[in-house]
Amino acid sequence: MLTECPTPVILLKEGTDTSQGVPQLISNINACQVIAEAVRTTLGPRGMDKLMVDGRGKATISNDGATILKLLDVVHPAAKTLVDIARSQDAEVGDGTTSVTLLAAEFLKQLKPYVEEGLHPQTIIRAFRSATHLAVKKIREISVTVKKDDKKEQRELLVKCAATAMNSKLIAGQKEFFSEMVVEAVMMLDELLPLKMIGIKKVQGGALEESHLVAGVAFKKTFSYAGFEMQPKRYDQPKIALLNVELELKAEKDNAEVRVKSVEACGGSIQTSVGSMTDDVLGRCEVFEEVQVGGERYNFFKGCPRSHTCTIILRGGAEQFMEETERSLHDAIMIVRRAIKNDSIVAGGGAIEMELSKYLRDYSRTIPGKQQLLIGAYAKALEIIPRQLCDNAGFDATNILNKLRAKHAQGGMWYGVDVNNEDIADNYLACVWEPSIVRINALTAASEAACLILSVDETIKNPRSSVDGPPGGGRGRGRGRPHAH
Ligand code: ADP
Numbered sequence: 109m110l111t112e113c114p115t116p117v118i119l120l121k122e123g124t125d126t127s128q129g130v131p132q133l134i135s136n137i138n139a140c141q142v143i144a145e146a147v148r149t150t151l152g153p154r155g156m157d158k159l160m161v162d163g164r165g166k167a168t169i170s171n172d173g174a175t176i177l178k179l180l181d182v183v184h185p186a187a188k189t190l191v192d193i194a195r196s197q198d199a200e201v202g203d204g205t206t207s208v209t210l211l212a213a214e215f216l217k218q219l220k221p222y223v224e225e226g227l228h229p230q231t232i233i234r235a236f237r238s239a240t241h242l243a244v245k246k247i248r249e250i251s252v253t254v255k256k257d258d259k260k261e262q263r264e265l266l267v268k269c270a271a272t273a274m275n276s277k278l279i280a281g282q283k284e285f286f287s288e289m290v291v292e293a294v295m296m297l298d299e300l301l302p303l304k305m306i307g308i309k310k311v312q313g314g315a316l317e318e319s320h321l322v323a324g325v326a327f328k329k330t331f332s333y334a335g336f337e338m339q340p341k342r343y344d345q346p347k348i349a350l351l352n353v354e355l356e357l358k359a360e361k362d363n364a365e366v367r368v369k370s371v372e373a374c375g376g377s378i379q380t381s382v383g384s385m386t387d388d389v390l391g392r393c394e395v396f397e398e399v400q401v402g403g404e405r406y407n408f409f410k411g412c413p414r415s416h417t418c419t420i421i422l423r424g425g426a427e428q429f430m431e432e433t434e435r436s437l438h439d440a441i442m443i444v445r446r447a448i449k450n451d452s453i454v455a456g457g458g459a460i461e462m463e464l465s466k467y468l469r470d471y472s473r474t475i476p477g478k479q480q481l482l483i484g485a486y487a488k489a490l491e492i493i494p495r496q497l498c499d500n501a502g503f504d505a506t507n508i509l510n511k512l513r514a515k516h517a518q519g520g521m522w523y524g525v526d527v528n529n530e531d532i533a534d535n536y537l538a539c540v541w542e543p544s545i546v547r548i549n550a551l552t553a554a555s556e557a558a559c560l561i562l563s564v565d566e567t568i569k570n571p572r573s574s575v576d577g578p579p580g581g582g583r584g585r586g587r588g589r590p591h592a593h
């Protein structure tokens with residue numbers, strides 16, 4: 109036991125929110141609304157982008173919910189939960205990060221009156237869990253599966269999924285070009301679809317359309333030696349020696365990357381000396397080339413036999429723009445990988461949310477009491493997705509939502525927002541598709557986050573652990589300072 113420094117009895121710093129119970133819950137719910145406000149306008153194909161500038165003046169333009177929230181540096185403990193689910197959505201399925209944040213915040217918003225009324229959080233949580241369970245079951249039931257055996261059909265589906273993911277991004281204008289490229293890239297991988305085998309290299313300058321896919325490994329030229337200008341710039345069927353010896357001083361990071369990718373792609377094994385260079389330790393590829401890409405020299409190893417690897421060479425103007433393009437391609441690549449792994453899709457543009465909303469509202473009418481109201485609240489919250497898509501496009505959301513409700517009541521299950529004509533449309537036929545897993549994950553995560561926030565009715569902050577807390581009397585900081593004893 110540490111008895112020298114007794115734990116202070118005052119748990120909360122002055123000025124900290126000291127409320128407990130219902131007021132604490134309400135304050136947490138309000139904090140989450142602020143988070144949702146930050147990303148609200150980025151949702152969908154007509155969403156806006158955010159320009160964020162950090163403390164060092166580095167600017168980032170993004171439309172991606174997870175990226176925006178990460179850069180916001182949220183400190184509110186409850187609101188942080190929303191940042192976390194956006195992040196985990198990004199890691200697990202790579203898309204739907206704005207949706208998951210909006211859904212969680214809207215769940216809480218719809219529940220606020222019940223919390224204020226004093227309804228016990230556990231009652232609410234129970235209703236929400238069962239609603240999520242039903243919704244997920246419904247998605248599984250109505251999602252459309254595309255046959256894998258028909259390669260042509262599968263490819264078409266994948267291109268459409270990739271294009272939908274790009275609709276809301278800066279590169280939407282080039283979505284045909286890039287969706288083909290993304291699908292081609294993913295198709296080159298082996299069965300496990302390892303993400304790291306798709307390299308993305310950004311080369312500033314040139315038009316976006318000059319971006320291209322290299323079947324193999326590509327990296328900035330790292331070898332130069334005396335008289336290299338005279339050497340041929342292209343070799344057919346070369347043998348490749350992978351040497352872990354310093355031919356030239358280079359950034360270790362570059363080297364490591366080159367090494368990993370080349371070994372996996374070309375075969376052979378890494379040698380530490382040139383003494384025993386037998387055939388079996390050498391790698392191979394079809395063509396080695398040194399090529400000028402923009403202002404850089406690049407080395408290409410094409411047609412690598414062993415592994416399935418490729419590199420996307422991205423061209424374009426401003427650095428921020430290229431970074432956002434890279435993120436958008438990453439989203440699309442994730443979507444395509446998901447769609448190959450689970451070939452089941454639903455219609456987007458709010459269609460799936462409207463259908464689930466209708467289903468849950470109908471279901472809620474069959475059960476009595478508070479649970480009916482709560483499941484009704486869940487159903488209402490789902491409408492935030494089509495509503496926000498309308499708002500962001502400048503449409504009259506109430507009008508469109510009324511049309512959608514009517515259509516879904518008549519059995520038009522795939523009707524959603526038509527962002528081009530200020531109307532509703534069958535988004536399944538319009539090819540606004542999303543992998544079911546993105547929606548399932550978003551719903552589950554959003555509802556779990558809402559439940560988590562509801563189950564916290566007090567925040568206890570340890571003043572010692574906070575950075576701006578009272579100075580610790582120099583304890584632990586004296587290291588290195590000369591102490592006179
Ligand atoms: P998220 O981070 O949640 O993926 P996005 O900005 O990518 O956010 O927007 C996704 C939403 O936009 C989804 O609900 C999707 O169905 C919808 N969407 C995408 N393309 C279209 C389209 N062409 N028409 C209508 N809705 C679309």
Ligand code: MG
Nearest residue numbers: 203204273276
């Ligand atoms: Mg998206």
